[in-house]
Amino acid sequence: MRKKHDWLRETYQKSLEKMPERPVAHRTLSGIAPEPLYTPEDIGVLDPEYEEKRGFPGEYPYTRGVYGSMYRSKLWTMRMFAGFGTAEQTNERFKKLLKAGQTGLSVAFDLPTLMGYDSDHPLSKGEVGKCGVAVSSLADMEILFEGINLEEVTTSMTINSPANAIWAMYLAVAKKRGYDWKKLGGTIQNDILKEFIAQKEFIFPPEPSVKLVIDTFEWGPKNVPKWNFISVSGYHIREAGSTAVQELAWTLADGFEYVEAALKRGLDIDEFAPRISFFFDVHNDFFEEIAKFRAARRIWAKEMRYRYGAKNPQSWMLRTHAQTAGVSLTAQQPLNNIARVAIQALAAVLGGTNSLHTDAYDEALALPTEESATIALRTQQIIAYETGVTHTIDPLAGSYYVEWLTDEMERQAMEIIQEIHRMGGVVRAIEEGYFLRELAEASYRYQQEVERKERIIVGVNAFTDEIPLKVPIQLVDPEVERVQAERLARVRRERDPRRVEEALQGLRRAAVEGQNTMPHFVECALAYCTLGEMMDVLREVYGTYQEPAYV
């Protein structure tokens, strides 16, 4: 049986060598100084399954956290998702967020960008800059990151079907400004499977879509080694109406599907797996959420080690971002959402998340205002600096309920993962409409429970007010569409048409011949090909996907 002092001497010490303890008092308000970790030894109980099921932070199976010293050394990254209007407007918001103490950037793109259309495409009408920033070419990306040091910040980009192209644009900005790709850190979401399951921003059919993802698995570690080229996301699955168990199971099933596709291409698991990252929702049911994060880390570690034979411990580590549940926010009595977000954020922290976005209280009404986004960031800071939950690692371990629930969620999730496996994998399950049916059932059931008042939502089906509260909301300037159209026209006029043509031809050839597309996307980005042009080439080669309408 491994002893705590051995862990302190080895894993914890090694972790501190990389990143020392934060220079704050790890002491309670009474002056008690908690140790970095508590185990059954500390309260004189026996837990024969301790090593196998819980273990130590920074050690297999990582139930108690992926890093040895966790928040004692480094707080989670406070990463607020932002983007609206033009690149200029979002750039300004980014600079303000960084000044307010945010530690990483996270870009929200508008729907045309997410769907691979330029801002001046007919289908973009009415949507440009509405739920994120419009990026149609390198010119927009240059403005978006103007005045921001790309080697100092890490940038997360919520982009899926056109992920290769958008990542290439970011890398092209870095290249043009002389930054070293080897030093760049960040994440592209690039999780197409959950688009087919839940979020529905797909362009191409599942098979070529997965191929594009695996291109980044192959190209990323060699060229931009510190970049997470995928964030396997349960967030959207949950927001589309799944339960926490389904979110857990389907997200991990997606992760395993990518691993299998990469192995099929002949890639070395220990080369790509360390850069796979995750993204989970965090909803209201406090302990269920905490258990979900702990179970996720344990399942991933076990399967990666024993089913897929990964040998590098970094391949076993499930690093994750979390976001509070947008779907839980209410339009009624919107200020109550500040309390909901605080509780959800606390659950994510107690679950050991590595990065966190907190929603703003007004998001059931519109995009957040600057003020509401700041309150959301301050909520994280209050948890980090005032509550004392960061004194000791995984403070809820050993709770009968939390440990039991962690085991139970693992058990139920594994059943679903095996069921999907029996169906022939995630892509087959998508084609058979499995996820659509399950989601429709789960979300209808939840709605019925709310309407029958079996579930109480404060301010919605109980404790309601007569007079609605008005809060200021963020409006998007309708001029965005015109500004974008003008910039696009200028880009098309000023670029070198021969270089554009050659770059697009290169991309087409790579797609047709099944070569890795990433080098060609980078060349297209540098040539100022527009996003729409790049995606059109692939639409011609791969075709597009329509999902069946199922209620």
Place this chain on the structure above:
Amino acid sequence: MADVDRRIRVLIAKPGLDGHDRGAKVVARALRDAGMEVIYTGLRQTPEMIVSAAIQEDVDAIGLSILSGAHMHYFREVKRLLEEQGASDILLFGGGIIPDEDVPKLKALGVAAVFGPGTSTQEIVDFLKKAVPERWKAQGLA
């Protein structure tokens, strides 16, 4: 003259590029459970596709679900096309993330009702069961 037991026919539509369809599907199913005939368009419909489906399916009402912020554009377009094609008797309603400030503007366009987050599906059922037969009566259909 339509018979008194005539069932209400509703088209639930997702215009534009937005893929958030949980609400649209929950509403579609609730209306169906309440005895209405519901046609769900699926994702990524243009206003032209929506209006042509509505006319073809001879629906009494169209419900648009929009969460992307592009509601002004899509309601205006659908309303315009309905009028252009002589189908302005079809009741237009909707829901999603729609700021309060925009609700009066949508009503001025002729949108009969806008249902925000947290609306119970029963409220939407009640609305249609009242508003649609009123239209039938006005048109001398019932």
